[in-house]
Structure formats: C-alpha cells, structure tokens
Amino acid sequence: MASSLVHLSSPAGGRTAAAPPSLLSRFSPNFCAFATLRPGPTRPTAATPKHARARTCAEQEQKQEVAAPCRDAYEKPAVWNTTAADSAEAAPPLRVGIIGFGNFGQFIARGIQRQGHAVLATSRSDYSAYCSAQGIRYFRSLEALCEEQPNVLLVCSSILSTEAVVRAIPFHKLRSDTIVADVLSVKQFPRNLLLEILPPEFGIVCTHPMFGPESGKHGWSTLPFVYDKVRLADKGDQKANCGQFLSIFEGEGCRMVEMSCAEHDRHAAASQFITHTIGRVLAQLNLKSTPINTKGFEALLKLTENTVSDSFDLYYGLFMYNVNATEQIEKLERAFEKVKQMLYGRLHDILRKQIVERVPI
C-alpha cells in the first residue's frame, strides 16, 4: 500500500525491469484488427497507451459495437466471446477480488477497471453504495466474495490488519489456481505470511505500488510499481493470469520494478522509512512557515505535511514489519549524535583554547 510520501521515483539510477515479454506479449494483440469480428465486451490491450485505449473504447461505444461499458465486464464473464482465431491472442478480462476497500483499494480498483478488468470488493465497512455507482460488485462477507472465485485476490488492508485478513480467507471456496497479491509498503512480511498460510497450489505475487490517491491522481505514468512473483505454478493459468495482472500497471504507464521482497525491504528502510522518520520528527518539532523560508525548508515543510497525512499506523507498520528498520533508526540516531558532537566539540575546543591556552577569540 502506498502512502502520500511514497510516490514518483527518479528514473535515473534505478534498476528497472519490465515484466518478461514472454508473459506480457500475449496480452498485446492489435485489438482493433479484430474488434469488428466479434460483438460483446471488449478489453483494451495492456501495451496500448492509455489515451489510445480510451479512444478505442470511445470509438467502439460510438459504433454501438460494445454491448456493455468496459467496466461492466464482470457482469457477463460467461458471454465473453472468443473465436478460434483470437483465443490464443486475447485473454478474457481478469476478475480481481479486492479485500479491504478503503481509499487505497478504491484507488487501485479504478486502474483495474480502466484496463478493462472486473472488480469485486469486500471490506469491514459497507461500500455497497459506492461500488454500485462504480460498476463494482460489493460483497458483505469475504466468504461471499470468494464464492465468486476471482482469478486474483488482492489484499488491500493495512499492514497491521493483513495477517488477520489473510487468515480469514476461506481458501476452500477458491479455485486452486487463484493468485493472491498484496500492496503493502513492506514486502518480506506479506511474502512469508502468504507462503505460510496459503495452500501450496495458490499463486503469490507481492507488489508495492509506490504511489497513492494523491500522487497518482493525474495518472500512474512513470510511477514505480515494485513486484516479486513469489510463487507461480508452471502448469495452468497462474503465470498467464499473473502477467495479465501486472499488465494492468504496465498498461497504466507505471515504471515496473521487479525486485525480491528482501531487496525491497532493504531499500525501503534506507529510503522510505528514513523519509517518514524525518517527517515524523519534524512534525513533533511543530515546524512553522516563516517569512524567510528557504527552498530547502519549504521541502521539509512539504515532507512533514505529507507524513502526517498518513496514519501513524502506517509509519508504525513500516518500522515494525521491516526487519531493516531498527538498524536504520539506530544509524539515524548515531548520525544525529555525530553532528551534535561535531558542533559542540568544536565549541568546546575554542573555549578550552581560551581558558587553558589563554588564546583570545
């Protein structure tokens, strides 16, 4: 899950890996070439730029060739028509079940829908009205959602509630080729949790969309999406479904970063957690804008504002659920001590010179 601080990384210096072409290429047919061959719900291709896809959908709606808007794909998964000619090229839309439908779940759902996939949702709170307006099927229980057997179960709960949520999934209701994915800002914890709790045949994809409703409000282009394909069966649809799931974010323009969960957590502790910690410390300082703010100070004010707009639970999660966080906070403490020692040490040197060596200032 992303926070308002975890957005837009620099393209420079980053190890960027797109999803392997072998997986994604099958979702990149020239849809327009055969769109007129078959009526029924259509799905834009993952690799088509978003604006081009938007035109495609709009044009098709104009031509009355589409029976239902793209986002209603979930209503009629059974009537998705494929011909022998295109079945090897086009895959049916995914049905993604989102568990935890707060701000972040809703935000991710919009991207999934834009890419022509169906969203099913459940949450502790009742989002049925919102979902109804958005063309999303809302389920009052996790059990009811799982009975619909979504291809991907996307856990969008907070770090602190994820273990309870995962333990509550009625796995027996799901197909054995289901993929379970998460979006937490820490990655080793959900990886190990899912490996421990999920039936061994279930697929596992750990992801970290490093953006959120604020930073991604004008689109997801260039925003980093970290993922680790933790476990996928060689046989069956898991690899294809995983590729299709990742192609949602690729299709939205994200910078795809494939990285092990362990590596993610090392990098995140040394960057994201440090950033949040500085923001939290400055928030405690109660920094105020002055008539003589510098650019650097303005950047710190902005950082503080963004930090406190996230819950303390998120910050605590970044600390508690990342094995590298304690080391980083200890390094930060030593760095602060070192700076103070440099300041006071020099001051004391000058004073001693005056007092002992009788050197005037």
Add this chain to the structure above:
Amino acid sequence: MASSLVHLSSPAGGRTAAAPPSLLSRFSPNFCAFATLRPGPTRPTAATPKHARARTCAEQEQKQEVAAPCRDAYEKPAVWNTTAADSAEAAPPLRVGIIGFGNFGQFIARGIQRQGHAVLATSRSDYSAYCSAQGIRYFRSLEALCEEQPNVLLVCSSILSTEAVVRAIPFHKLRSDTIVADVLSVKQFPRNLLLEILPPEFGIVCTHPMFGPESGKHGWSTLPFVYDKVRLADKGDQKANCGQFLSIFEGEGCRMVEMSCAEHDRHAAASQFITHTIGRVLAQLNLKSTPINTKGFEALLKLTENTVSDSFDLYYGLFMYNVNATEQIEKLERAFEKVKQMLYGRLHDILRKQIVERVPI
C-alpha cells in the same frame, strides 16, 4: 551570506516589506526621458525591470551615447554630469567596496554592477586578474581600498572571520557618512559587532541575501533579501545612499523583507538551521539513491547534496553565532526521542500484552 540551501522562499505566508517608497522613489526616474540630454556614464533606474534595463543599456551602446560601459562607472565618478533639472531626480552611482571577494562576494558584485554601480574589492586571496577582467578595481590591502572612500563598505567574509575583518577596517581613512553592510546568514552577531566597533557616525545596514551563486544563477527575481537599517544618520547622505544600496536588490527583482536582526535569527534558527542540521545528519547517514526512491526521499537526497556543498564552517557559524540555535537543536533531539518512544512504546505494549496478559498477536 547565502548558502545553497538558503534560497527562494514561498511568497505565501511571508511578511514582505518593500523598502519605503519615500527612499526608493528618488531613484526611479524615467532615465530614457533625459538620457539624450547628457553624455557620460549612465545608470539604469532601480525600479525598471532588469530586461528593460538591459535593453536600455544595449540601446544606448548602439547609439554611441554612452562613453563607457555601465560597469565602468567607478572609473569616472568625478565626470558624472548632472544638470540642475535632474539633480533632484538622479543620484550618482554608488561606489561599493567589497571586503572578502570569494564566490559570494563576486556573485553579489555582479548584481551591483548590473545596477550600474561601481565595485571596489579586496580579499585575503589575490583576485586582481578576475577583477581586471570584470571592470572592478582590486586593492591588495583593506587600507588601500578604504583610501578610495567608497560610499558603502560591504563585508562579504565568512561568519567566522567577520569579527577580525571588521576590527581591521581603518575607519579614519573613510568618510564619516560611510555605510557598512554585511551579508551574513546570522544577523544579531554582525549587528552587535558593528554597533560596538564602528565609529558612531557610520551607518549600519545588516542584510541577508537568501540566495547564492547556485540558486541565483538565473537571476535574483523573487529571491528573498532580508535587511535591517540598524543605524542611519538623519542628516547627510546616509539614508539616500542606503536607499540606493537597497534598490540594487529591489532592482534585481528580490523580494525585499525588512526585519529586525533578532527576528531574523529567531526565524532562521527554526527554519534554515533546522534544514542544515537535517542535511548534515542525512549526510552522516550516507544516504544512497535506490531503485525505488520516492519523491520525499528524492527531496532529502537533494537537501543532503545542497548541505554538504556548503562548508562545515558555514553550518558551524549558523549554530555558534545564532543565540537561538541551541534551543532548536535541543528541540530536534527531543522530537527524535519522542518519535522513537512512540515506536518502541507501542512495540513494548504489544509484547507485554502477549507476555503478561497472554493475548496472542
């Protein structure tokens, strides 16, 4: 003196004060209206936008009406011609003597020259070749510079060497209406130093141009310039010369902020010093760019880079020469302790619940 961190403040929320119009208005004649009346060195007006002034100079050079380039005004202060008609409107260019001609002194000198004033310089190092190329008279000693009796003596030395520099000024060589100004990032220290050491008839203007060669390389427009007219004689030319000196920065487009030295130091400790401290702490951490940098982390990397590009002496100066800095560093320490206590406290609460109350995670 500015650091690479002390630049561009937000226009919002700031108390902004332009120099009083009563002082500056006399330096705002429509020069073009009488430029053709008199040959000789010309000076663009303070209130004319920079680009307009640049055109004015260029046009005049094209017309061969100007005997010497604007920056050579110092060569012929005696031949500055005024007529009875314009003497009330136009003031002769200032002769500004800069003590300490390192990067920052040179940077400020360029603005002074752009506004048509003459620069005289002296420094510990030999800048005679540079000055010769820039149309600046260089003096190998402070004594020699003072013999030229500049209107304004601008101290551009570092915080740490300012006291020695000021004590070395041969005041008896200067006119008694000389104005001494400084550009330090702390203000109460030079204010009290100048009040203590200068002959009582000398004018004192303490300033802080909150920008430097890096942040001001594309012009000084909107960059904050803080000033405090500490002591100006009611009689004589001091007030007029001070207005003319401040009009250099106003003419360059700076955001003029009039503020007492004490107020400056309170604000600067709570903003600039905190910013430098965070940058110094992060530099000790040896932060590295990661493949998953967030925007917030990128801002911290930039801050760190800017901080270490300034000397440790500057940072030490911000600490040692600002009476509010110790309080701020202590507040920062307490804020850091508070954040750690919030993290570890919550962790311990959870562990105790498990151990004592036997509540499973």
